[in-house]
Amino acid sequence: MDLQEKFDLLKKNLSALDSLCIAFSGGVDSTFLLKAAYDVLGDKVLAITARSSTYPEREYREAVEFTKKYGIPHEVILSEELDVDGFADNPVNRCYLCKNELFEKIDEIAKAKDISYIAEGSNMDDLGDYRPGLTAVSEHKVLSPLREAGLTKEEIRSLSKEMGLPTWNKPAFACLSSRFPYGQKITKEKLEMVDKAEQFLLDHGFRQVRVRHHGDIARIEVGQIEMENFLNLALMKEVQEYYKKLGFSYTALDLKGYRTGSMNETL
Template structure:
């Protein structure tokens, strides 16, 4: 199938649903899915966004602005992963624990409102990495319409651009809990350190950013395209100085640059 055949298949599959709750983070995939579903189903679609310490305020604000602009029904819930048993210990199945709790809460909302289905925004490329959260998707019988239509990340970006969505070229994002090596304790304070560190780099014009928390060391991942920009003595001194005030005595730049799932490399 070509790009637009996949898009037509997506819309056809969505049109067969009576009503739908969509787990909406405001990222590239869930924004595209929400827009497509709303175009097809209108007010039979409810976006549900979970707030937590792992979810930066900037991402939440963008999600709220999008639903307001497009007149999409939106509900915000609290889903504090740190309260989930075992989550803060950061096991290899951490993402499963988070998604399991999230879908339990969305399922409750769906039942209360008489909404027939729940969907999430994973795409076909997500099958190529370690994604324990997809086990929770399967267990809770959550639909994955983008995967069902065989849409890749780049195809979703292309269609998002055609639809004039602000997320078409938005950098990839994963929750802040993904910044810690498996087995390292996750705390509210550490999440705040990472959030502030990444925001500092974003405020300096970097687009694709990860700050990995390795105890005393902050390991920065930026895209290869932005690497040269970072290699500025004054900027590096400023970054190192600010990171030290956050609680990182040492700051390092990962020479491989940003890549999806780098924490899975040690599994």
């Protein structure tokens, strides 16, 4: 199928649903899915965003602004993953524990509001990495309309650009818990360190950023085309000094650069 055929299939599949809750993070995929669903189903769609210490404030604000702009029904819930049994120990199935709790809460809302279906925004590219959260998607019978239509990340970006969505070129994002090696304890304080460390680089003009937390070492990943910008003595000194204030004794730049799932490379 070409791109237009995939988009038509997506809309056809969505039109067959009488009401729908969408797990909405404000990222590229869930924003595209939400807008496509709202265009087809109107107010029969409810966006649900979960706030927690693993979810940066900037992402939450963007999600709220988007739904307000288009008048899309939106509900915000509290979903503190650190309170989920075993999550803070950061096991290899951490994402499953998170998604399982999220979909349990969304399912309660859907039942209370008599909404028939729940959907999430994974795409075809998500099948190529270790994604334990997809097990929770399957167990809770959550729909994955973008995968069902065969859409990849780049295709979603292309369609988002055509639709005029602000997220069409938004950098990929994953929850802050993904910044820790499996088995390393996750705490609210560590999450705040990572959040502030990444925000510092974003404020300095970097777009695709990850700061991986390795105990007293901060391992910085930036996009390949941005790595040269990082090699500035004044900037490196500024970053190192700020990170030291956050609690990192050492700061390192990953020479391989940003890539999704780098913490899965040790599995």
